[in-house]
Amino acid sequence: MKDFLLVYRSNFSPVPTSSPEEMQAMTKKWMDWIGSVAAQNKLTDRGNRLNAEARVVKPGHVVTDGPYMEIKEAIAGYSIIKTETIEEATEIAKGCPIFLVGGSVEVREIGVIMVS
Amino acid sequence: MQQQELIPHLFRTEYRKITAVLCKLFGIDKIEVAEDIASDTFLHASELWGLRGLPENPVAWLYTVAKNKAKDRLKRDTLYHNKIVQQMQLSTSELQEPDIDLSDQNIKDSQLQMMFAICHPAIPPEAQIGLSLRILCGFGIDEIAAAFLSNKETINKRLHRAKEKLRELNIKIELPGETEINQRLDTVLATLYLLFNEGYYSQARDITMRKDVSLEAIRLTHLLTGDRATNKPPVHALLALMSFHASRFEARLGQNGETVLYDDQDENLWDTDLVKQGKYFMQLSWEGGTISKYHLEAGIAYWHTIKADSVEKWESILQFYNQLLIIQYSPMAALNRTYALAKANGKQEAIAEAEKLGLSGNHLYHSLLGELYIDVDNSKAVEHLNIALKLAKSKADREVMERKIAGIKT
Known part of the structure; x- marks a missing residue:
C-alpha cells in the first residue's frame, strides 16, 4: 500500500453562496464519501479543510495575500488515502463530492524520505 | 435471606x-x-x-x-x-x-487502584479479563471457566501466569499520575468493554451468569465515575453505551438461550431504567468536549433504543458510523455502516458500496449483501445468503440464514 495525497481545489468565494440547507447537504455528501473510503480501510488521514486566508512569501521576502486571488481554483483541503496504485487512488477520487461544485482533485503519491 | x-x-x-x-x-x-x-x-x-x-x-x-x-x-x-x-x-x-x-471509602479507593493495576498495558487483555472477574468481581473459577467456554485448569493456569506477571513487573496498586491517567484509562476502558462483551456476546449456556458478567462491567465502569481523577467523558460514554446495550438483554435472548434478532424483539422487554441511565451518561459525556469512539458507539446504541424507523434515526446512525470508521477501521463497523447507508440513502447506493468493501468470504458480508438484494434482485439475494449459510459457524447463525432464504420469493 502507498499513501496518496488528495488535494481538493474549488472556486474561492469570499461570501457563502449556498443556503444553510445546501451546506448541510454538502457536508453529508463529504462525510458519506470520506466514510466510504474509511469503510474500505483505505483512509490514512481524513486531513483538513484550509481556510481562505493565506500569505505567500517570495524571494526577497515579498509577501502577498496568497496565490489564488486571480487563479480560479484555490486549495480548499486535503486528505491522505492508501491504495496499491495511482489508478486505484484516482478511481476513489472520482467519488469526491467536490465535482458537484465544479472543483477538482489532484492525486499525488507521497514519496517516502529515506533517513540514513 | x-x-x-x-x-x-x-x-x-x-x-x-x-x-x-x-x-x-x-x-x-x-x-x-x-x-x-x-x-x-x-x-x-x-x-x-x-x-x-x-x-x-x-x-x-x-x-x-x-x-x-x-x-x-x-x-x-x-x-x-x-x-x-x-x-x-x-x-x-x-x-x-x-x-x-475496611471503611467504604478505602474499599472504593482500593478497588479503583486494583482496577488500574490489573488493567495494566503489560498484561495480556485475556488475562486482564480473567483477573478482573476473579479479583474485582469475585467470580469463582468455575464461573470464569464457564464464561470463557473453558475448563478450571486452563483458567487457573491463566490466572496464575497473570499474577506472576503482576509480581514480575512489580506493578504498584495506585492511581497513575495526571500525565499518565488518560492513556492508562484507555486500557482500563478497553478491558471493561471486553468484559462487558464477554457477557453480552458469549456463547455460554448460563444466561444468568452472562448477564452478571455484563452487569459487573457496568458496575466497575460506574466505580470510575466516583473519583475525580477518573470521572471523565470517555467513562461516561462507555457507561452510556453499556447501559443502552444491556437494556435489551432480556429481549435478545429466547427461551432456550438463542439470539432474538433486533427486528423480532419484544420492546416491552427492553429495560427502560437502563435506557434512562444511558441517556443521563450520554448527556454528560457530550459536555466534555472530546469525542472518543465510545461516544460514537453510544450514539449508535442510543438510536437502537428507538425501534421505529425514521429518516433522522438512520441518518444519525450513518454519520456516527462514518466518524467511527474515520477514527478506527473495523470490518464490523464497515458492514454496519453499509446497512445504515441502505436505510438512509437507499439500497442501490449501499449495494455499490458493499461491493467495494473487499470482505467476501466473511459470512456477515454475504448475509448483508443477501439482505440488500432482497426485492432488488432476489436470485442474487439467495446466492449471497447461501454463501453466508455455508460460511456461518454457529447453529444459531445458520438458522437465521435458513429463515431468511425461506422467506424470499423466487
Whole structure:
C-alpha cells in the first residue's frame, strides 16, 4: 500500500453562496464519501479543510495575500488515502463530492524520505 | 435471606472488597495471600454460621474476622513479616496494630487502584479479563471457566501466569499520575468493554451468569465515575453505551438461550431504567468536549433504543458510523455502516458500496449483501445468503440464514 495525497481545489468565494440547507447537504455528501473510503480501510488521514486566508512569501521576502486571488481554483483541503496504485487512488477520487461544485482533485503519491 | 443463599451472595459482594483492601495493604506480590485470607474468612463463616446461626451483622462479622486473620498472618511469620514491613514502611509501633481499614471509602479507593493495576498495558487483555472477574468481581473459577467456554485448569493456569506477571513487573496498586491517567484509562476502558462483551456476546449456556458478567462491567465502569481523577467523558460514554446495550438483554435472548434478532424483539422487554441511565451518561459525556469512539458507539446504541424507523434515526446512525470508521477501521463497523447507508440513502447506493468493501468470504458480508438484494434482485439475494449459510459457524447463525432464504420469493 502507498499513501496518496488528495488535494481538493474549488472556486474561492469570499461570501457563502449556498443556503444553510445546501451546506448541510454538502457536508453529508463529504462525510458519506470520506466514510466510504474509511469503510474500505483505505483512509490514512481524513486531513483538513484550509481556510481562505493565506500569505505567500517570495524571494526577497515579498509577501502577498496568497496565490489564488486571480487563479480560479484555490486549495480548499486535503486528505491522505492508501491504495496499491495511482489508478486505484484516482478511481476513489472520482467519488469526491467536490465535482458537484465544479472543483477538482489532484492525486499525488507521497514519496517516502529515506533517513540514513 | 437464608444462610445457604446469604453466603454465596456475600461472597460475590464482599470477597472482592476484602481482597482489594488487603492486597493494597500487602502489595501486589502478596495477591495470593490476600485472596487466601478472604477465602478463609468465608470458609470460617460457613462453618460457624451453620452451627451457631447468623451473626447480627454478617458483613461486619466478615470484616472483623478478615482483619484478625490478616493481623495473625502478619504476626505469625517473621520472615514474611519483615518483607512486608519494608514494603509498608511501617514503624515498629504501628507494626503491633497494622491499620486494616475496611471503611467504604478505602474499599472504593482500593478497588479503583486494583482496577488500574490489573488493567495494566503489560498484561495480556485475556488475562486482564480473567483477573478482573476473579479479583474485582469475585467470580469463582468455575464461573470464569464457564464464561470463557473453558475448563478450571486452563483458567487457573491463566490466572496464575497473570499474577506472576503482576509480581514480575512489580506493578504498584495506585492511581497513575495526571500525565499518565488518560492513556492508562484507555486500557482500563478497553478491558471493561471486553468484559462487558464477554457477557453480552458469549456463547455460554448460563444466561444468568452472562448477564452478571455484563452487569459487573457496568458496575466497575460506574466505580470510575466516583473519583475525580477518573470521572471523565470517555467513562461516561462507555457507561452510556453499556447501559443502552444491556437494556435489551432480556429481549435478545429466547427461551432456550438463542439470539432474538433486533427486528423480532419484544420492546416491552427492553429495560427502560437502563435506557434512562444511558441517556443521563450520554448527556454528560457530550459536555466534555472530546469525542472518543465510545461516544460514537453510544450514539449508535442510543438510536437502537428507538425501534421505529425514521429518516433522522438512520441518518444519525450513518454519520456516527462514518466518524467511527474515520477514527478506527473495523470490518464490523464497515458492514454496519453499509446497512445504515441502505436505510438512509437507499439500497442501490449501499449495494455499490458493499461491493467495494473487499470482505467476501466473511459470512456477515454475504448475509448483508443477501439482505440488500432482497426485492432488488432476489436470485442474487439467495446466492449471497447461501454463501453466508455455508460460511456461518454457529447453529444459531445458520438458522437465521435458513429463515431468511425461506422467506424470499423466487
